[in-house]
Amino acid sequence: MSCSCKQTRWVHFAGNSAFWLNRAIRALPQLRSGLAQPLITVWLQVRVLPGPPRTSISYSLFVALSGTTAPDTSIFRSNVRFALHFPRLRYPSQQVRCRLYFAYCDHLRVQTMKPITPTQWGYLKRYQRTLDSKECLSNRFGEGGCDGRIIQGHMIPRSQLVQIAEQGHVHAVPTRLAPVAQMKRSGFQAEDIGISNFSTLQCFCARHDKRLFAPLEDTALTFTREQLTLLHFRAMAAEVYIRGNAEDAAANEGRKYLSSDPRREPFYEAFRIHSLAAIAAEEDFKRTENMINLSRYDEIRAAIIRFDTTPVLLSVGAFRPLYDVIGTKLQNFSEEAAYIGMHILSVDKMPAVVFTWLKGQKPSQRFAKTFSMQPYRALTTLAVQTAFEYAEHTCMRREWWMSLTKGWRALLLDRIEMANRAASVPDEDFLSFEFPLDDWKCRSIDFVK
Secondary structure, three states: OOOOOOOEEEEEEEEOHHHHHHHHHHOOHHHHOOOOOOEEEEEEEEEEOOEOOEOOEEEEEEEEOOOOOOOOHHHHHHHHHHHHHHHHHHOOHHHEEEEEEEEEEHHHHHHOOOOOOHHHHHHHHHHHHHHOOOOOOOOOOOOOOOOOOEEEEEOOOHHHHOOOOEOOEEEEOOOOHHHHHHHHHHOOOOEEEEOOOOOEEEEEEHHHHHHHHHHHHOOOOOOOHHHHHHHHHHHHHHHHHHHHHHHHHHHHHHOOOOOOOHHHHHHHHHHHHHHHHHHHHHHHHHHHHHHHHHOOOOOEEEEEEEEOOOOOEEEEEEEOOOEOOOOOEOOOOOOOOOOEEEEEEEEOOEEEEEEEEEOOOHHHHHHHHHHHOOOHHHHHHHHHHHHHHHOOEEEEOHHHHHHOOHHHHHHHHHHHHHHOOOOOOOOOOOOOOOOOOOOOOEEEEEEEO
16 A cells, blocks of 8 residues: 555654664554554664774665555564664664654545444443442541542642643543544544543542542642652542442453353453452552541652653553563562552642652662662653553643654554553563653652651
8 A cells, every 4th residue: 555645644763772672563553453554664774873893884674564455564573673683683782773764644544444333332331431430439448438429530630730731721642431442443642631621530529539638739739748648649549440440340341241252351351450450559548548547647658859840741640560660670460569659740830750659669669769760861751651651640731742753742642552451561661761752850859768
């Protein structure tokens, strides 16, 4: 398939060989999903910088996918691996630089989209209803629970959102199932979302939401131990709510099929994944809630990284770190399940990246420590990459997003697409710094022990 229309777009990325061995393939979601026809051309250029054992070399590899109706993606993978593996056999990895170019056409992408069937729409609606279940998580593990009126509470405070909003909107990738299902066919994109509708979950009643988070909403953010505990509690509440509802939704769908029916398998696998995460999240949530009830905040730990620029991105989420930012494995999810909270917020009209975890959670501590030890110039890129990889509640100023290169936007959107695959297992270097996206000018790093 070929195209010469004006909708053809060229995109390029650059990095070292270790990075592109994995990213060159992951950056092309249409190859991975079988929608390779919109891809017209792939061109990989490899250059070895001057140094022992010789001055320099440069060569290119052309991978033609045009003119075929069913491109063989295995050939593409083999060629990329060969091109990147060859110089690494003879040269230090720090000398190898790669640039990947690919061209695709928007209207060809649209032509290859597979429509969502009525059966799939029905499933998405049922699944979304379960994900939107109403429950006040306050005192979930105590006596009596709560029967108050559930509200749409913001995981990122509205007072934060207005600082990066443009005409009442922030720029973000939609997270509801219907648009996600459509984007899996047409490509993930960010769009304007009203701040009243962004980062809202129905996991607290009006009374508890107001009482619990007043120290965050009504007081200047100075990262006291109480505020850090509440930040961690809110991030863990979102994780408990999302994981628990996803677990229930998968179980409800799986029960419709006999154990011998192959259609049951994906729901069972989703149930297993979300169930393990939900158990770990609930344990962390329970410990944090107990700290709040006793007004004892001595078990909270944090790393606070402050920057000196105008805030352009906000993010809140909690995740189980599998690898740190230099590729060291931190834990095995079947044996350990340490969570860490990540919060990119505005403090005194400047960005701050805060990691929170509980006393004794060594994997979380090692993640935060390794992150903080990276060069100052790399911290912004690492923070943005981590937010797009892990935090569902991530938004930015539209002007900043559009100022990024097409290559960077594609890479960040690819992280979100991979995160929407329940069984996705990241590479060991998936958070590693390769080249700068932006620099917010780090001015201080503090630890709360």
